[in-house]
Amino acid sequence: xxxxxxxxxxxxxxxxxxxxxGTTLLNTLRDKIGDTSPKGGCHQGTCGACSVIINGELRxxxxxxxxxxxxxxITTTSGLSExxxxxxxxxxxxxxxxxxCGFCTPGMIMAAKVLLDQTPNPSREDxxxxxxxxxxxCTGYEPIIxxxxxxxxxxxxxxx
Amino acid sequence: MALALQTFSTVKDANAALxxxxxxxxxxxxxxxxxxxxxxxxxxxxxxxxEPSLSAITVSGGKVSIGASxxxxxxxxxxxxxxxxxxxxxxxxxxxxxxxxxxxxxFAPAPYGDFTVALLALDASVSTNGGDLPIETxxxxxxxxxxxxxxxxxxxxxxxxxxxxxxxRVKPKGVSVLSIATVLEQAPDGTVSSARIALGxxxxxxxxxxxxxxxxLGRKLTSDGIAPALAVASEGTSxxxxxxxxxxxxxxxxxxxxxxxxxx
Ligand SMILES: Cc1cc2nc3c(=O)[nH]c(=O)nc-3n(C[C@H](O)[C@H](O)[C@H](O)COP(=O)(O)OP(=O)(O)OC[C@H]3O[C@@H](n4cnc5c(N)ncnc54)[C@H](O)[C@@H]3O)c2cc1C
Ligand code: FES
Ligand code: FES
Numbered sequence: 001x002x003x004x005x006x007x008x009x010x011x012x013x014x015x016x017x018x019x020x021x022g023t024t025l026l027n028t029l030r031d032k033i034g035d036t037s038p039k040g041g042c043h044q045g046t047c048g049a050c051s052v053i054i055n056g057e058l059r060x061x062x063x064x065x066x067x068x069x070x071x072x073x074i075t076t077t078s079g080l081s082e083x084x085x086x087x088x089x090x091x092x093x094x095x096x097x098x099x100x101c102g103f104c105t106p107g108m109i110m111a112a113k114v115l116l117d118q119t120p121n122p123s124r125e126d127x128x129x130x131x132x133x134x135x136x137x138c139t140g141y142e143p144i145i146x147x148x149x150x151x152x153x154x155x156x157x158x159x160x
Numbered sequence: 161m162a163l164a165l166q167t168f169s170t171v172k173d174a175n176a177a178l179x180x181x182x183x184x185x186x187x188x189x190x191x192x193x194x195x196x197x198x199x200x201x202x203x204x205x206x207x208x209x210x211e212p213s214l215s216a217i218t219v220s221g222g223k224v225s226i227g228a229s230x231x232x233x234x235x236x237x238x239x240x241x242x243x244x245x246x247x248x249x250x251x252x253x254x255x256x257x258x259x260x261x262x263x264x265x266x267f268a269p270a271p272y273g274d275f276t277v278a279l280l281a282l283d284a285s286v287s288t289n290g291g292d293l294p295i296e297t298x299x300x301x302x303x304x305x306x307x308x309x310x311x312x313x314x315x316x317x318x319x320x321x322x323x324x325x326x327x328x329r330v331k332p333k334g335v336s337v338l339s340i341a342t343v344l345e346q347a348p349d350g351t352v353s354s355a356r357i358a359l360g361x362x363x364x365x366x367x368x369x370x371x372x373x374x375x376x377l378g379r380k381l382t383s384d385g386i387a388p389a390l391a392v393a394s395e396g397t398s399x400x401x402x403x404x405x406x407x408x409x410x411x412x413x414x415x416x417x418x419x420x421x422x423x424x
Contacts, residue, residue: 022163022206024193043197045190051255057233058255063193065186065206067165111254132333133253 008072010035011079019066026050026061029076037078037106041135048134051107052076058114060133077106080113088158089113089151098147100138107134112148122152163196165206171289171308174209178306183207185308187264188231190256191272214263214310217241222316228263228309232275235262243322247278247341250326253333263309267302270361270400274326274339277366280358281341282322284314299365317343325421326360327413329404336361337405338414340421344376352376357418361410362397371395372418386422390415 003018010033017032026043029035029052041047043062050062053075080087089109092098099105108131115122115130122130127148136144165186168174178185182204184192196203214229219240226235235241235248236257251260251274265275266286279295286298288307295312298305324341328334339360347353355376357369371392379385399410 022165022196024197044194045252045256048253048255057258059258060190060255062197063189063259065165065189065193067167068186068208114254129332130254133255 004067006066006070008069008074010074011076017066021067023066024062025052025059025064025066025069025074028066029061029074035076035078037076039103039106041103041107046135047104047107048111049104049107051110051134053110053114056114056117058111058133075110075113077109080109087113088154089116089148092147092151092154093144096143096147096150098139098143104134104136104138108136108144112151115148116152116155120152121156122148124149163203163205165208168207168209169211171209171211171214171310174207175289175308177207178308180205185263187229187261188259190252190260191264191268209308216311219316223313224316225311225313226262227311229261232257232260232262232265235275240316243317244278244324247275247324247326250274250324250336250339262312266298266309266312270364271336271402271404273366274336274360277339277358277360278322278324278341279312279314280366280368281324281343281356282314282317283343283356284312287311287313296368302365318345321345323421323424325417327417335404338362338399338410338417340414340418342421344381344422346381350380351378352381359397359414361405362394362399362414364398364400367397369393369395369397369418376422381422383419383423386419389422390419393418 004021005018007016019028026038026040029038038052038061039049041049045060045063050060051058052061054072089112111131111134119126127145166177184203186206186208214227216227217230217238218225232248232251236245251257284295285292286295287310290307322343326339327337341358343356344352345354355373357373358366359369360366372389375389375392393415394411399407401407
């Protein structure tokens with residue numbers, strides 16, 4: 001089958017690839033581009049491990065066809081740290097033991113980032129709602145919720 | 161195996177491409193890409209249209225038109241569609257709502273289709289390039305429906321006239337045990353003058369509770385007033401049995417939840 005071109009920015013860098021038509025964004029990111037931060041947990045939309053941010057919105061890369069992302073700005077967890085310094089959310093996840101096996105973590109961080117971008121001072125309820133499409137089998141969720149609230153507080157302190 | 165995607169700028173051209181065997185229209189993909197990922201061999205290719213009208217919401221003179229590609233998230237945040245926000249937010253988690261379209265929801269089998277339950281209560285019309293269909297006719301024949309849905313239309317309900325409830329076991333996001341939408345009008349003395357009640361998960365697709373609708377007419381929304389409607393709420397239902405709930409359970413709890421919604 002003839003390959004089709006796709007072109008988008010990934011964490012600020014231009015990417016252009018030829019892919020098989022109908023390839024999911026998850027497979028394109030992981031297998032073609034080599035960004036393995038989005039994880040394939042279920043490929044059914046139920047676990048959230050593949051979550052990425054497309055044009056500012058949280059999306060499931062396992063159910064998104066890469067061709068529909070032409071021209072889009074895509075953010076993944078691998079693009080968050082700057083010059084080796086972890087993003088406040090990454091720092092908070094580590095400090096709060098919000099990551100154990102780590103499989104859900106990149107998806108959780110994407111969901112949390114969209115929340116904090118839109119709601120810098122979220123309530124606990126806002127956090128629970130924002131993470132409601134993401135499954136974690138290790139932590140019991142509480143440390144993740146606390147990490148997101150901590151990152152929000154440290155963001156607002158830095159801003160003050 | 162990857163399935164080729166064909167993108168067309170017009171609905172007309174996309175409709176023509178959909179005539180090929182094995183092709184499926186791609187909305188947000190939350191059901192159809194999932195099916196492909198699971199190895200559904202009946203899907204051999206995707207077709208979509210990027211015609212701008214598919215993504216438009218228009219509200220004028222109390223009439224609403226929502227393009228088929230509009231997502232649940234877009235409905236939930238639209239100022240003029242506030243009464244429907246609850247129903248749109250009932251669909252999946254945040255990422256699903258950013259992807260799930262109105263058009264796709266119309267085809268979602270139980271236990272999905274929560275937003276379509278709202279559309280059924282609102283007596284929506286379902287539009288294609290070939291014309292409009294009442295939603296009940298569309299739902300009854302949706303398997304044989306191959307033309308692209310372009311939009312849904314309905315009259316905005318009067319203030320407080322529309323109610324929606326989704327019952328799920330996992331909070332805040334879970335698949336429906338059942339969902340209920342009602343559009344009620346009341347006479348000045350408080351008695352119900354018209355009622356439409358739509359149910360989700362009480363059959364393989366959204367259905368109306370016609371016996372309960374009739375039993376509500378002329379009654380007040382009090383425990384005594386709604387009792388006859390609750391007694392017949394399960395008439396005509398054939399709920400799904402799935403890992404969320406059995407058909408028996410769904411029938412048992414329907415009157416309880418309908419009662420809560422009517423008295424809310
Ligand atoms: C984890 C998860 C949770 C979910 N939770 C819910 C929930 O709580 N409530 C709920 O209602 N649903 C839920 N769903 C199901 C689904 O996300 C929604 O029903 C959604 O609205 C489907 O829309 P879509 O655009 O993604 O459909 P798609 O997958 O794109 O399409 C579904 C079907 O409709 C057809 N179709 C789509 N658009 C059109 C059109 N314009 N014209 C003609 N045919 C069309 C497609 O060909 C396909 O057969 C969930 C799904 C997942 C994966
Ligand atoms: S891999 Fe996409 S939601 Fe699980
Ligand atoms: S840390 Fe293991 S799944 Fe969340």
